[in-house]
Amino acid sequence: MAVNNNLQQEFVKKWRDNAYGCFTSGHKFCREVCPVTQVTRNENHTPTAFHANIVAMEQGALSIEDIAQDYVNCTMCGACELRCPNTLFTGDFYRHRTQTVKVVKAMRALAVQSGIEQPNWKRWVEATVDKKSEPVLDVPINQDNVAAWAKGLDLPIGGETILFCDCEAAFYRTSVPRATAMLLKKAGIKFGLMREQWCCGGPAAEMGYTDHARVFAEHNLADWRAVGAKRIIVLDPHDYITFTEDYPEYFGEDFDIELVYITELVADLIRRKKLKLTKPIKRVVTYHDPCRLNKRKGIFESPREILRSIPGLTFKDVDHVTQWSYCSGAGGGFAVERPKIAEEISRRRLAKAAELEVDTLVSACVWSERPLSARGRELKPKVEVRDLMELVAESAGLDYGGVKV
Amino acid sequence: MSVVTVSDAVIEELKGIVGPEYVLIDKPARYNRTRVPAPFPVHRWGDYVPDVVVLPATAEEVSEVVKLANRFKIPIVPRAGGTGLADGAVPLRRGILVDIKRMNKILEIDLEDRAVTVQPGINMLKLNEELKKYGVFYPDDPASYPCSIVAGRIGTSGFSLISSRYGHTRDLVMSMQVVLPTGEIVEVGDGGGRKLRKSSTGFQLKHLFMGHQGTLGICTEATLELVPRPEAEFAAFFGYRDFEAAYKSTGAMTKSGLATLAAVVLFDDKKVQYLRRDDEAYIPQPKSVNSVIATAIYGVEDEVRAAGKRLLRIAKETGGKYLGDEVSQGDWASRHDRYATPLHGRLLNGQVVPMCWHCEDSAINYSVIPKVRKEWHSIAERYIKKYEIFDDWGCFFYTNAAYKPWGDYLAEIDIGIWEQRLNEENWRAWVECKREITQVALKYGGSITACHGSTREGDAEFVPVEMKGGFEVMKRIKKALDPNNIMNPGKNMLDKAYED
Numbered sequence: 001m002a003v004n005n006n007l008q009q010e011f012v013k014k015w016r017d018n019a020y021g022c023f024t025s026g027h028k029f030c031r032e033v034c035p036v037t038q039v040t041r042n043e044n045h046t047p048t049a050f051h052a053n054i055v056a057m058e059q060g061a062l063s064i065e066d067i068a069q070d071y072v073n074c075t076m077c078g079a080c081e082l083r084c085p086n087t088l089f090t091g092d093f094y095r096h097r098t099q100t101v102k103v104v105k106a107m108r109a110l111a112v113q114s115g116i117e118q119p120n121w122k123r124w125v126e127a128t129v130d131k132k133s134e135p136v137l138d139v140p141i142n143q144d145n146v147a148a149w150a151k152g153l154d155l156p157i158g159g160e161t162i163l164f165c166d167c168e169a170a171f172y173r174t175s176v177p178r179a180t181a182m183l184l185k186k187a188g189i190k191f192g193l194m195r196e197q198w199c200c201g202g203p204a205a206e207m208g209y210t211d212h213a214r215v216f217a218e219h220n221l222a223d224w225r226a227v228g229a230k231r232i233i234v235l236d237p238h239d240y241i242t243f244t245e246d247y248p249e250y251f252g253e254d255f256d257i258e259l260v261y262i263t264e265l266v267a268d269l270i271r272r273k274k275l276k277l278t279k280p281i282k283r284v285v286t287y288h289d290p291c292r293l294n295k296r297k298g299i300f301e302s303p304r305e306i307l308r309s310i311p312g313l314t315f316k317d318v319d320h321v322t323q324w325s326y327c328s329g330a331g332g333g334f335a336v337e338r339p340k341i342a343e344e345i346s347r348r349r350l351a352k353a354a355e356l357e358v359d360t361l362v363s364a365c366v367w368s369e370r371p372l373s374a375r376g377r378e379l380k381p382k383v384e385v386r387d388l389m390e391l392v393a394e395s396a397g398l399d400y401g402g403v404k405v
Numbered sequence: 406m407s408v409v410t411v412s413d414a415v416i417e418e419l420k421g422i423v424g425p426e427y428v429l430i431d432k433p434a435r436y437n438r439t440r441v442p443a444p445f446p447v448h449r450w451g452d453y454v455p456d457v458v459v460l461p462a463t464a465e466e467v468s469e470v471v472k473l474a475n476r477f478k479i480p481i482v483p484r485a486g487g488t489g490l491a492d493g494a495v496p497l498r499r500g501i502l503v504d505i506k507r508m509n510k511i512l513e514i515d516l517e518d519r520a521v522t523v524q525p526g527i528n529m530l531k532l533n534e535e536l537k538k539y540g541v542f543y544p545d546d547p548a549s550y551p552c553s554i555v556a557g558r559i560g561t562s563g564f565s566l567i568s569s570r571y572g573h574t575r576d577l578v579m580s581m582q583v584v585l586p587t588g589e590i591v592e593v594g595d596g597g598g599r600k601l602r603k604s605s606t607g608f609q610l611k612h613l614f615m616g617h618q619g620t621l622g623i624c625t626e627a628t629l630e631l632v633p634r635p636e637a638e639f640a641a642f643f644g645y646r647d648f649e650a651a652y653k654s655t656g657a658m659t660k661s662g663l664a665t666l667a668a669v670v671l672f673d674d675k676k677v678q679y680l681r682r683d684d685e686a687y688i689p690q691p692k693s694v695n696s697v698i699a700t701a702i703y704g705v706e707d708e709v710r711a712a713g714k715r716l717l718r719i720a721k722e723t724g725g726k727y728l729g730d731e732v733s734q735g736d737w738a739s740r741h742d743r744y745a746t747p748l749h750g751r752l753l754n755g756q757v758v759p760m761c762w763h764c765e766d767s768a769i770n771y772s773v774i775p776k777v778r779k780e781w782h783s784i785a786e787r788y789i790k791k792y793e794i795f796d797d798w799g800c801f802f803y804t805n806a807a808y809k810p811w812g813d814y815l816a817e818i819d820i821g822i823w824e825q826r827l828n829e830e831n832w833r834a835w836v837e838c839k840r841e842i843t844q845v846a847l848k849y850g851g852s853i854t855a856c857h858g859s860t861r862e863g864d865a866e867f868v869p870v871e872m873k874g875g876f877e878v879m880k881r882i883k884k885a886l887d888p889n890n891i892m893n894p895g896k897n898m899l900d901k902a903y904e905d
Contacts, residue, residue: 017759020759020824020825021748021759023440023761023824024748024759024760024761024762024824025442025748025761025762026440026441026442026488026761027442027488027549027552028442028486028487028488028552029551029552029741029742030552031486031528031552032528032530032531032551032552041460041506041507041509041526042429042434042460042506043434043437043438043487043504043506044429044431044433044434044437046437048437049433049437052436052437052440053433053436053437055447056433056436056450059447059448059450059451061432061436061450061451062432062433062436066431066432066433067433070433083551085742085743085744085748086748
C-alpha cells in the first residue's frame, strides 16, 4: 500500500535513508541515555522508534496520525545522536550519521502541516505570537517590559555588539541577564540591546510551527541589521542553537552575523585577565551541562574553566560524557506537553548531583534552572541551583540584583 | 499461520491487571515491538505485529497476564531489550507482548555474599554504573552491552566477551524467579538456594531456563554474581601475515594456562579486508597484516602485568606483531560501539549501499575452524554473485568456553544485507544461505548457535537435527510446562510437541 498523502511522501523521501541507517542497525545504544525513555521505559519513545516509524510509513503501515503523539516525547537533547554507533565511529563519509533531533523537529512540523496539533503547544505558540515573547508563567509579558530587567544598568540601544536576552531570563530570572551585563561592562565590552526584541523563534520551530518561527527570525534579523549589529552575545543555549542552526537555514549565505556564547566569551575574558575574580565563594558545586551546549554544540570546556577560576569554590565535576544521560527535561517544548515526565527527569538530575554531596548545582542554561531549582528544594539537604554567570558576577564583586527564582 | 485477535474483553482485563496506561494497542507501539536488529522481512512486517502490548511492573502482574493468556489460549511473547540477533522476541503468532523494561530496579546489593538481585528489565551498563560505587561489577559483557537487558541475556543464554575470565550469563546468574506458562511464580537456581553457586539437589533447573527464548516462561527477578572490579586491564592486538599463522597463534595463546586471559578474538583475512575497505575508523595497518588477534587480560595488577609479558612473548614466538597501544587499548575500549558500525556494504560492482548486519554464529571446536571458515566464505560468495543484495564482512572467532579459553569457539560469519531491497525472492535466498551456513557447523560437530539462539527460519528447523534424542525430551518438557502452547509459540520447532 502506498503512502497516500503528498506531504508524507515527501517526508519519507527526504528521511528514508537516514531512517534506514538506524533501522538496519537497530542496536538502540541510544535508549539508556534518552532522558524520556529512562523514565518511561516505553519503546515508543526511543529514538530508534522515531526512525523505524519512517520505514513503516514507507511501507504504508503507519501514518502521521498514528505517530504524531510519540514525537512529543523528546527533549531534543541530542544524547541519542552522540551515543549512536553510526555517529561515533563511521564518520559521515557515506552520509549515514543518524540525525534524530532534526527528524523529530521535521515530524512535528509535518504533524502541524497535517492539521494535528498538541493543545498546549498550540496555546504556547499563539501566546508567543501575541506577546512576541514566550509566555513565561505568572509574569506579565509584553514588548514594553522586555528590557525591564536592564533597569539602572544604563545600556545603550544598538551598536556592533548586541546582547540577546532570552525570554525566560528577561521576564523570569532577571538575575542572569543583569549579572551577565554587569560582567561585560566591567570587562570593558561595548554592547547594546535590540530596539525591539522578539522571541528567537526556536521553541515554535521545535513545536512544529515553522512558519511562525520564521516570522520571529525575520524580525530579529531586521532589528539587528537596523542597529548595525555584527555580533550577538547569547546567554541561553536554546537561543544559541536557533541562531546557529535555524537562522542559517532560513537566510542562507546572507546570514553573516557572528554569534558568541557567553561562557566562551567570559572564559576568554578571565584568561586574558580582563575580568578578575577575587571574592571567594564558599560553595561545594557540581556542573549541569546544558544539553544544547554540551551534547549539541560541543561547548563543555569553557564553563568548567570558569568554575575552576572562581576562588573558594570546591568543584566536584562529572565528565561531560557521563552527562550525556542527564537532562533537565526543559527543552524541546517537552515540559509544556509532558510536565510530569519532565519533572521526574529533573528530579533524577538533582539526585545525581546530591550523590556528590554538593550544596549547589551550577547551570549555564536559564531554562533548565526553574525545574532544577524546584527539585533541588525537595532534597534534604537542599541543593541550590545557580547560573554560572551569577557566580562569576558574585566573585567579581558585583551586586547584580534582579529576580532569582 | 494462525492469527489471533485479542478481544475487547481481554484488553479490559489486561487494563485491570497492569493499569490502563500500560496497555498499548496503538499501531506504533505494536509495530515497534516487532522487529529485532537482525535482517527483518520488512516487506512482511505486518505479519508479526502483536495484538496488544503490556508493560507490567511486578511479577504478580506478569503472572496475572500469563494466567489470562492461558485461559484464553492467546500467544504471549516476552520482550526485553529487543536487541537479540535471532527472532526470540518476534511475536510470530501475534497475541500479547509482555515488555518488561519497566521492571528495572535493583532490589538488593549483598556485598557479603557477593550477589545483586535485580528486576529483569535492567540494562547491564546502568547496573554497573550503580555497582561501581561498591568496587564490584557484574561481568556479563555482550557486544550490545550499552543496551542489552538482563532478561534478554537469560532468555538467549547470552555470550560474554570476557567469559574466559568470568563466565557467560548462565554462569553469572545464580538464581531467578520465573512466571511459568500457566502463571505460577517459581524460584529456580542451583538447588533451591537463591545465592548458591553450586548444589547437587534435584535437577539443574536453572539451565532449563537459560536460553529458552521465552518458550518456557518469563523471568521476573534474577540474582547475579558480583566480582571485584578489575584493578588492571591489558588489551593487546597482534597482526599476522596470514590467517594460518594467526590461527596457530590463537591455539598457543589459549592453551597457555593464563588464568587471567579474559578474551582471545581471531579476525580472519576477509574481516581485515572489510575493515580496511569500509570502516573509516579502522586504523590502517601495513599490507603485510592479513589477520588480527585481539586479546584482553583482566585481574589484579600483579597478575595482569606478568600475564601480559607472557602473552606478548607467546604472540611474538608464533609470528604475531604487536599493533601498538593506540590500536590495542582504543579498539578494545570501543568494542561495544565498533560491533554495530558496519552499516554500509558494497555490491559486487563496488557500489556502497546501506546494509544491515546478519551475524551467523555457531559453536565449533578449534580443530575445525579452518575448514568451516573456508566453506562459509564459499557459500557467501555464491549468493553474492547471484543476488545483488549481499556482502561478505568476514569472520570472527571468539573463545567460547567459560573460565577457560581453549577448546571451542564462537565462530561468526557476518553477512551484509541490503534490507531496502528485500522482497520475497531475496528473502528466500537469504534464508537458504543461512541454512547452508548452519549445515556446515553441524557437519563439523558444532552447534547451530553459541549465543543468539536457534529461533529464526534457516536454523530453527535444524534444532531437532542437532538435539537428536534430546529434542524428544524438550518436547515433553514444553508440553508439561505449557499445555496450551501459549509461550512464544512457533520457536525452536516446539510446535511439534502438540502435533500428536
